[in-house]
Amino acid sequence: MKEIVIIGGRGNGTVIASVIEDCADSGQNIKCAGFLNDFESEINGYPVLGKIRNGNWKKLSGHLYFIYAMSNVNQSCMRHRLLQELNIPAERFATIVHPSAVVSKKASLGNGVVLMPFVHVGPDVAIGNHSQFFAQSFVGHDTEVSEFVFVANNASIGGRVRVEEGAHIGSNSSVLERVTVGRYSLVGLGSVVIRSVAAFEKVAGNPAKTIGYFCPDHA
Numbered sequence: 732m733k734e735i736v737i738i739g740g741r742g743n744g745t746v747i748a749s750v751i752e753d754c755a756d757s758g759q760n761i762k763c764a765g766f767l768n769d770f771e772s773e774i775n776g777y778p779v780l781g782k783i784r785n786g787n788w789k790k791l792s793g794h795l796y797f798i799y800a801m802s803n804v805n806q807s808c809m810r811h812r813l814l815q816e817l818n819i820p821a822e823r824f825a826t827i828v829h830p831s832a833v834v835s836k837k838a839s840l841g842n843g844v845v846l847m848p849f850v851h852v853g854p855d856v857a858i859g860n861h862s863q864f865f866a867q868s869f870v871g872h873d874t875e876v877s878e879f880v881f882v883a884n885n886a887s888i889g890g891r892v893r894v895e896e897g898a899h900i901g902s903n904s905s906v907l908e909r910v911t912v913g914r915y916s917l918v919g920l921g922s923v924v925i926r927s928v929a930a931f932e933k934v935a936g937n938p939a940k941t942i943g944y945f946c947p948d949h950a
């Protein structure tokens with residue numbers, strides 16, 4: 732039995748708990764053991780097993796796995812640094828694939844990856860640690876997705892795209908094949924990306940144009 736502790740809370744965390752429930756209902760040997768959360772004692776019927784900081788994860792049983800659920804569109808970099816500071820070994824993070832997701836046998840998924848309902852991952856796609864694909868998103872062939880990438884629902888990423896660490900691809904957006912979506916950049920919801928996006932750049936619209944930049948120190 733793979734027992735998972737979700738680092739986070741309501742929102743992304745409860746969505747991931749629900750995906751785990753679907754996985755269990757479909758016969759996967761998996762369950763949500765609870766949350767690490769700084770503010771609550773119980774979340775949707777699951778116990779909060781400790782706060783996130785202060786090494787609390789080390790006090791939990793060594794057989795538990797973790798999943799990171801704290802992405803935030805405006806603070807991705809800071810939140811990811813927080814996770815890295817916890818120093819949880821990569822192999823302690825589970826990879827969760829919803830039973831309705833379609834994943835090519837030629838794709839590779841890192842630790843802490845979550846694929847939600849009806850996600851489609853094409854051949855020769857590599858998805859880095861802690862990257863999460865929300866419902867009905869698609870990633871085409873030969874695309875490289877780095878770590879901590881957040882792909883919102885219904886986003887469509889073409890073939891041979893490079894999505895760098897911490898990028899956020901908004902709901903219902905499309906990314907043309909062969910472009911690069913830079914580190915900690917943001918693609919606004921409903922956007923059509925037809926040229927590469929720079930690191931920390933925010934783009935939106937059809938065709939997607941620059942609407943601003945994150946400050947690298949505060950993103």
Ligand SMILES: CC(C)(COP(=O)(O)OP(=O)(O)OC[C@H]1O[C@@H](n2cnc3c(N)ncnc32)[C@H](O)[C@@H]1OP(=O)(O)O)[C@@H](O)C(=O)NCCC(=O)NCCS
Binds near residue numbers: 922
């Ligand atoms: C881009 C976003 C983060 C807003 O960023 P922001 O820096 O606060 O931008 P603002 O709201 O100040 O808007 C700046 C300009 O961009 C435009 N804009 C913002 N988002 C846009 C979008 N998705 N499409 C088109 N234009 C957009 C605004 O109209 C505004 O234009 P103006 O200067 O002509 O008035 C937000 O609109 C967005 O798309 N978030 C993604 C949400 C998402 O994917 N959620 C998934 C949850 S699972």
